[in-house]
Amino acid sequence: MPKHEINPNKWIDLYSDYLYNYTIARISDREVAQDLVQDTFLAGLKSMKNFKGEASERTWLISILKRKIIDHYRKINSNKGKAEVRINYRDEETEGDWLEERVADPFDKTAEDTMQNSELGDAIYNCLSKLPEKQADVFKMKTIQGIETEVICNELNITASNLWVIIHRARTAMADCLKENWF
């Protein structure tokens, strides 16, 4: 019996920010990153039947996204006439089962800092995924997007004191979650 289930109706709420952040750490163009995330969801939907439930939905979507990112770099490189990346697993059956060949990693920016930032980003998103949805939303809007208190309150129809209570709970939970490895 599969351990993980698949539910595309929840993908955007649960994984869009995580996938976008994963992509933006590897491709600095926001518009392209957004398109790749969208393509990933659509590709995931098409190949849902290949989801075996052995990995989590998020891991499975990331494996598709990785391929999309590589494809993006291949396209750029082939436009320049110097394609360096080859992928042999391209049939519909293996969508989402992508295996990495021994090729140069196009998104390895070599700098240790970048790698650490991306690990920290992953840790932050892991902690965010443990928060109740509303807390995570408010925290992201306020802390990551830097949206003004008043705007968030209007958009989510909450009072400023509500917002600060939510922020306080989210910050406490986030700090506890990150404490072990990052503080």
Place this chain on the structure above:
Amino acid sequence: MKKQSFLFVSCDEAQHICDKAQYDEASPWEKFKLKIRLSYCKITRAYYKSNTMLTKRIKESKVECLDRASKKNMKKELDKAIKKQVN
């Protein structure tokens, strides 16, 4: 009802000021009151330490997320594709 002190704040209030300070939304007077509380309250100090560390780590990570409008559009497209697949 307990009368609010002019200079001294409760632990909860100090933590609230500390939260606001992370977003530059605490007034200089509030920050001063927080400093006083920090000088003698262990709990506030511990909260302040982990709270400022959280801000530091978030900044370092350069994490980003999608804005609500983009997410809404994405959802619309995916919903369309889901409906198409079902039919």
